[in-house]
Amino acid sequence: MLTDQPVHLHARSARIDDPGSLIDLLPGDQFDTAFLRLGDGFVGSGRVTGLACRTPQEADAWWSRLTFEHTIDEDFDGRLGPEGSPRVITPPGVMAFGHFVFDPERSHSDAVxxxxxxxxxxxxxxxxxxQISTEPITAPPKAPTPVPVRRHPGTVTYADGSLSAIEWERRVHMAIERxxxxxxxxxxxxxxxxxxGSEGIDARHLAANLATSYHRCWTAMVDRWVGASPEMLVRRRDGLVTSRVLAGTIQRTSEADADRALATHLARSSKDLGEHEYAVASVAEALEPWCSGMNVPDAPYVLELPNVFHLASDVTGVAKQGATSLGLAAALHPSAAVCGTPTGLARDLIAEVEGLDRGRYAAPIGWIDSSGDGEWAIALRGGRIDGDRAHLYAGCGIVADSVPADELAESNAKLIPMREALEG
Ligand SMILES: C=C(O[C@@H]1C=C(C(=O)O)C=C[C@H]1O)C(=O)O
Structure with a gap:
């Protein structure tokens, strides 16, 4: 574990004119960060301090020490309410952005x-x-200057990753048999x-396209990962905990009538409803010790995305004392939506059969503030940018009546957001 020395953090906020695209403020280096949905959210740049670690538990302990044992001087320059509105918006002040690892015991990747x-x-x-600094901040911060130079990747070509499509179908078949x-x-x-990409790959180009086309998803960028996740592992805001669970998927067509029929089919499919139930149960069980007054919906709704329909359930609860958003993410990861049921056996089977080091794919990605509030999406529908390459990932829930060819088609549908973002 590589830890920066403990520091005293200062934060100071000021209201600024709306700059339009927040992504255009990013300079285009490895510390670019973003977490955006429906035009709202955050972008960040630079690095005051940080932690290279393995698990969200370690990160939560470090963050709690940093924010509770060391005094934090958060001067918000007043509360920033909208013009003429009684509503009050208080910026989070000191924040950290992070991205974890799907299977820290087996992966070669680090979390950040x-x-x-x-x-x-x-x-x-x-x-x-x-502005966040280790020194007192004596003047109100100014808006960063936009850098609207997003490079297009040029001609994009695709190749199989760790396994060919045919070999992957064979592995799915093995999982079905087990x-x-x-x-x-x-x-x-x-x-x-x-x-x-023939011209290299600029994560800002991808993030800008994803934030536009998949605006109902959480466009997240941290340490060269970029994606538009439809799944919120956990959000804690003012003590309220929300988790959006997805499992059960069907690819959309370009035809409204056919789509309506597919959505109805999905909502009644016993295979998908069964798969969904496992995912909701795993989230409800993991949240239980940390929440009071939990609400677990009886039946899912159909979430419409441009490429697919998902069965979705929003589980809510009230956070117990001391349950930070990162602590909750640690308790919830890996949910059955990205791992399986029972968790330990599914994780072992994935390690044995999948033929892939997932790294940060399918792990929590998001932010936390000094109160412990934050949002941790699951890093799906995204990829790791490495020079002129992007490593893209897509997975499917396999149950007893899954069909390998259908799962391959579903994985291709889940790769569409990143392919369109690269090519667009
Ligand atoms: C694993 C992924 O997606 C997950 C699997 C789903 C499914 O099997 O139906 C649906 C949403 C996600 O929970 C992915 O997009 O890579």
């Missing part, structure tokens, strides 16, 4: 939690900049595809 030098945030029509033999109930198997 880092505090940026500045954050620009937007919520409900109010935009602000927060499930049918009664070893476990569900396992999520993922595959990798490698995209190469």
């Amino acid at each position: 939690l880092q505090v940026p030098e500045w954050v620009v945030g937007r919520r409900d029509g109010v935009t602000w900049v927060t 499930i049918r033999a009664g070893e476990l109930e569900k396992a999520v198997l993922a595959r990798e595809m490698v995209a190469t």
Whole structure:
């Protein structure tokens, strides 16, 4: 574990004019961070301090020490309410952005939690900049200057990642047999595809396209990962905990009538409803010790995305004392939506059969503030940018009556957002 020395953090925020695209404020280096949905959210840049670690538990302990044992001087320059509105918006002040690892015991990847030098945030029509520093901040911060130079990747070509499509189907078949033999109930198997851009790959180009086309998803960028996740592992805001659970998927067509029929089919499919139930139960069980007054919906709704329909359930509860958003993410990861049921057996089967080091794919990605509030999405529908390459990932929940060819088609549908973002 590589830990920066403990520091005293100062944060100061000021309201700024809306700069339009928040992504255009990012300079285009490895510390670019973003977490955006429906035009609101944050972008951040630079690194004041940080932690290279393995697990969200370690990161939560480090963040709690940093924010509770060391005094934090958060001067918000007043509360930033919208013009003429009684509503009040208080910027989070000191924040960290992080991205973890799917299977820290087996992966070669590290997790990261880092505090940026500045954050620009937007919520409900109010935009602000927060400067974060180890030194006292004597003047109100100014808006960063936009850098609207997003490079297009040029011609994009694709190649199989760790396994060919045919070999992956064979692995799915192996998983189905193990499930049918009664070893476990569900396992999520993922595959990798490698995209190469003739002109290199600029994560800002991808993030800007994803934030536009998949605006109902959480466009997240941390330490060269970028994606548009439809799944919120956990959000804690003012003590309220929310988790959006997805499992059960059907690819959309370009035809409204056919789509309506597919949505109805999905909502009644016993295979998908069964798969969904496992995922909701795993989230409800993991949240239980940390929450009071939990609400677990009886039946899912159909979430419409441009490429697929998902069965979705929003589980809510009230956080117990001391349950930070990162602590909750640690308790919830890996959920059955990205791992399987039972968790331990599914994780072992994935390691044995999938033929892939998932790294940070399918792990929590998001942010936390000094109060412990934050949002941790699951890093799906995204990829790791490495020079002129992007390693893209997509996975599917496998149950006893899954069909390998259908799962391959589903994984291709889940790769569409990144392929369109690269090519667009
Ligand atoms: C694993 C992925 O997606 C997950 C699996 C789903 C499914 O199997 O139906 C649906 C949403 C996600 O929970 C992915 O997109 O890579």
